[in-house]
Amino acid sequence: MVRFVFLIFFSLVMFGAIARADDDPLAGLASGNYDQVAQAVTDLSQSGNPRAATIITALQNSQLYYLPDKTLVIKAADGSYTNAATGEAVTVPPADDDDPDSGPQQVRLNNNVRIAMDAAMGSLQLMDPDPATRLSAAGAVFTAHNPAVISVLDKAIAKETNASVKTAMEQARAAAVLSSDGATEDDKLAAIATLRARGDQDSRGLLQGVANQPGKVGAAATAAVTSIDHILQLWSIAQSVYYGISLGSVLLLAAAGLAITFGVMGVINMAHGEMVMLGAYVTFVVQQFMRAYLPGIYGANLIIAVPLAFLFTGFVGVVIERSLIRWLYGRPLETLLATWGLSLVLQQAVRSIFGPNNRDVDTPAWMSGATQLGGLTLTWNRMYIILFAIIVVAALMAALRFTSLGLRMRAVTQNRRMAAAMGIRTPWIDALTFGLGSGVAGMAGVALSQIDNVSPNLGQGYIIDSFMVVVFGGVGNLWGTTVGALTLGIVNKFLEPIAGAVLGKIVVLVLLILFVQRNPRGMFPLKGRAVET
Amino acid sequence: MPPDQPIISRRGLGRIGAAAATVAAIGAVSSAASTPAQAQASGGTIKVGILHSLSGTMAISETTLKDVMLMLIEEQNAKGGVLGKKLEAVVVDPASNWPLFAEKARQLISVDKCAAVFGCWTSVSRKSVLPVFEELNGILFYPVQYEGQECSRNVFYTGAAPNQQAIPAVDYLMNENKVKRWVLAGTDYVYPRTTNQILEAYLKTKGVAPEDIMVNYTPFGQSDWQNIVASIKKFGAAGKKTAVVSTINGDANVPFYKELGNQGIKATDIPVVAFSVGEEELAGIDTKPLVGHLAAWNYFESVKTNANTRFIEAWKKFTKNPKRTTNDPMEAHVIGFNMWVKGVQKAGTTDSDAVIDAMIGVSVPNLSGGFSAMMPNHHITKPVLIGEIQGDGQFNIVSQTPGLVVAQEWSPYVEDTKDLIGDWRKPLSCGAFNVKTGTCTAGKKA
Numbered sequence: 020m021v022r023f024v025f026l027i028f029f030s031l032v033m034f035g036a037i038a039r040a041d042d043d044p045l046a047g048l049a050s051g052n053y054d055q056v057a058q059a060v061t062d063l064s065q066s067g068n069p070r071a072a073t074i075i076t077a078l079q080n081s082q083l084y085y086l087p088d089k090t091l092v093i094k095a096a097d098g099s100y101t102n103a104a105t106g107e108a109v110t111v112p113p114a115d116d117d118d119p120d121s122g123p124q125q126v127r128l129n130n131n132v133r134i135a136m137d138a139a140m141g142s143l144q145l146m147d148p149d150p151a152t153r154l155s156a157a158g159a160v161f162t163a164h165n166p167a168v169i170s171v172l173d174k175a176i177a178k179e180t181n182a183s184v185k186t187a188m189e190q191a192r193a194a195a196v197l198s199s200d201g202a203t204e205d206d207k208l209a210a211i212a213t214l215r216a217r218g219d220q221d222s223r224g225l226l227q228g229v230a231n232q233p234g235k236v237g238a239a240a241t242a243a244v245t246s247i248d249h250i251l252q253l254w255s256i257a258q259s260v261y262y263g264i265s266l267g268s269v270l271l272l273a274a275a276g277l278a279i280t281f282g283v284m285g286v287i288n289m290a291h292g293e294m295v296m297l298g299a300y301v302t303f304v305v306q307q308f309m310r311a312y313l314p315g316i317y318g319a320n321l322i323i324a325v326p327l328a329f330l331f332t333g334f335v336g337v338v339i340e341r342s343l344i345r346w347l348y349g350r351p352l353e354t355l356l357a358t359w360g361l362s363l364v365l366q367q368a369v370r371s372i373f374g375p376n377n378r379d380v381d382t383p384a385w386m387s388g389a390t391q392l393g394g395l396t397l398t399w400n401r402m403y404i405i406l407f408a409i410i411v412v413a414a415l416m417a418a419l420r421f422t423s424l425g426l427r428m429r430a431v432t433q434n435r436r437m438a439a440a441m442g443i444r445t446p447w448i449d450a451l452t453f454g455l456g457s458g459v460a461g462m463a464g465v466a467l468s469q470i471d472n473v474s475p476n477l478g479q480g481y482i483i484d485s486f487m488v489v490v491f492g493g494v495g496n497l498w499g500t501t502v503g504a505l506t507l508g509i510v511n512k513f514l515e516p517i518a519g520a521v522l523g524k525i526v527v528l529v530l531l532i533l534f535v536q537r538n539p540r541g542m543f544p545l546k547g548r549a550v551e552t
Numbered sequence: 553m554p555p556d557q558p559i560i561s562r563r564g565l566g567r568i569g570a571a572a573a574t575v576a577a578i579g580a581v582s583s584a585a586s587t588p589a590q591a592q593a594s595g596g597t598i599k600v601g602i603l604h605s606l607s608g609t610m611a612i613s614e615t616t617l618k619d620v621m622l623m624l625i626e627e628q629n630a631k632g633g634v635l636g637k638k639l640e641a642v643v644v645d646p647a648s649n650w651p652l653f654a655e656k657a658r659q660l661i662s663v664d665k666c667a668a669v670f671g672c673w674t675s676v677s678r679k680s681v682l683p684v685f686e687e688l689n690g691i692l693f694y695p696v697q698y699e700g701q702e703c704s705r706n707v708f709y710t711g712a713a714p715n716q717q718a719i720p721a722v723d724y725l726m727n728e729n730k731v732k733r734w735v736l737a738g739t740d741y742v743y744p745r746t747t748n749q750i751l752e753a754y755l756k757t758k759g760v761a762p763e764d765i766m767v768n769y770t771p772f773g774q775s776d777w778q779n780i781v782a783s784i785k786k787f788g789a790a791g792k793k794t795a796v797v798s799t800i801n802g803d804a805n806v807p808f809y810k811e812l813g814n815q816g817i818k819a820t821d822i823p824v825v826a827f828s829v830g831e832e833e834l835a836g837i838d839t840k841p842l843v844g845h846l847a848a849w850n851y852f853e854s855v856k857t858n859a860n861t862r863f864i865e866a867w868k869k870f871t872k873n874p875k876r877t878t879n880d881p882m883e884a885h886v887i888g889f890n891m892w893v894k895g896v897q898k899a900g901t902t903d904s905d906a907v908i909d910a911m912i913g914v915s916v917p918n919l920s921g922g923f924s925a926m927m928p929n930h931h932i933t934k935p936v937l938i939g940e941i942q943g944d945g946q947f948n949i950v951s952q953t954p955g956l957v958v959a960q961e962w963s964p965y966v967e968d969t970k971d972l973i974g975d976w977r978k979p980l981s982c983g984a985f986n987v988k989t990g991t992c993t994a995g996k997k998a
Binding site: 053127128129130131133134137162220221223224225226227228230251255258259262265266269367370375376377379381382387388389396398399400401470471472474476479480512515516519520521524 | 607609611612615728729740768769770771773774775776778779780782783785786788789790791792803806807810811813814815816819820821823832833835837838841844940948950
């Protein structure tokens, strides 16, 4: 960011002559040169022009155009134009077909222009009546930390009544002071104290930038960096735990269905991942359908997709069990090969219907972004997936324990012949159990569509992990699956920064093999007669 | 480009001159020989092999290339074919299975007698077919940007070598955004590893300290980027402008970018420049959170030239899908195919040896408004474009090299290969000639 100031400085030297010529930043905006546009944005925000905010907002929204005679115009959503400098309506002649340059040209953006715009809007909005806008403006000014806005900040701080906005402005001022060459030593030391109190990564970055300066300033900055590092270290452990839980919840979702089909029924279902994939494609189809026919309630698409994915993949599961798996009970090797073949068939079927490309599944706004909790960054999509995993597993446990279907399932898996003697239609229960496992996998697919690619290969990435979780947790035990998933998630996330993602995965696999060698039935082995059959 | 990095190095200049001489010489010979050759070649068809995965993981990228080849062959047949014969496409499906690539390649050359094969995407598939093409003396056109460090007599590399993509992108960030700290993030396989090795050496020659470079590899299909993105964020908070150079393989990019967006890292904070993300990959995602992130290619669909407009129109008409995008490897096939047609016309025959010799110096228009030429190292000259991702999934071209860049097949930044050049003109005919010792270390034609 410090470099950006130099960049501005540099461009000022380079293009100052052009901008000075008519002293009008608006001419720079129509220059078609990114550096000049960025410079013009900064000049405009400091020029006191009352239309500055309007023009920069239009630029941010890609509504700013210039005509062949370099007049700047703003294009409204309805296609009409107004003069950017005066606000009067103008009529723009349509472009010649032969020469597209004759029409209005959009002022194009690159990252340097965007950086300049964010900083400019920040400094312009410091006096905004809305405290939330002022807060975000202070944030933008903090990021830009341009020494030129210190005077504006001083005025804004003097007028500010809202305590949290005032703190943010003071921090922004401190950032700007540290970047300025003219500030006194006392001023800088005060700024370092302010940033030390803020104590986040951005402050650390700024402080690091001045840590090599001689004298008191450098010493204070170095001390502040060390102190921030201590705090950040503690937070980073908490952050790793959160990442681990979030990875664990994804694993749990993917493995919960397998815990039923493999754990309870003993079917080695290699097509389990494809059930997850089908669930993700159900989400895609639901979104497409709702966008076309039910745009009014489009916001609820994920909530509608969950039961539909459950029903659809559950139905597919029942069909697979009836047509394929029931002929193969008691022959694990044949089951493995048959279901693996089935997984290829399903993948290619989806590829033929939907094409090999990734499908665009929308993420609703309430699932994007993150919230800060102290030094923790909690991303919303992961939070909702953790919540969803808890609900799914709780519902699954309740279904097995409290419903009559669950009772029959448990009866059949514990003692098939006795259950049959009691009048339970065991083949039918087998089909429903397999359908339930597949349906849960489908619901997992809805969740995974939010964090992974919706492509025919989606399931492949989860099948190995799912088996690992189920075997580790103890076959036939949902609690074991839950604990297993969370353990693997957290171990993985602690190993990743130390060993790297590739080696981390290998280490986890080796540890798992060693563990299963000692405890072949996993962490929570089932006891009793059921195990022997 | 800084002044000490001329667009065309002295080595390259020599090559261009030599290439021009070759063109002139071959031109004279072929015009004399063309009449009888054409007479004898009439009747029958010329077979062109297409070796792209239509199923499995790579189908997402490679299916498009099969389609574009079919379109080019159809167009060429409408123009009367080559040497008076119609072209016939032989499509096989190696199913993203690397050993199967070698088997299918063998089938295309020895059973189907294809005059040339257009195919492969991943480097591992290319390495798998390489011995087959060399043994059976076939011709392969490889259309994808790759890690370099290879120069086979039987392969024409129409994609970018690292200096035609990675190094100009790094230069752009260094000059435009004043980036001082670099994260080299890649998927763990041969292309990212070699590219990052070259980039690391290059950055060090530019005075970047080792502690300002972070290298990170992830497995294929990585979907959980939480703490990797967090560590990039942490690395970026050291008071210096930071950028990510991403050689992350196609599919894993989407969750990576999503995580960047969710953790609040914008392109204005830490820009990501990617070498494997094109229009095709962006078609599957909402690009609004990615606006401003960069990609470096030799072609973008948004290039404004008449040649490109015509190509896009023909492509949409051929696929009967007005939403189909075009991308860089497709352009590479367009160039490669047109070069092959010219090479065959010049040689007057489809015989491998004659065509391989005739190809050097052939020059055809590319889609970004210039001409690309086949160099003696079997790589082509290309412009390098840097584009920023826009909200509509297209790229806004923010930088373009003023001229064409000549490929460096052997990287000068890697100790083992810095003295090597590839030159398949006679009498040198060597894929890895050591200019210091004056010996041919590999790839000498027997």
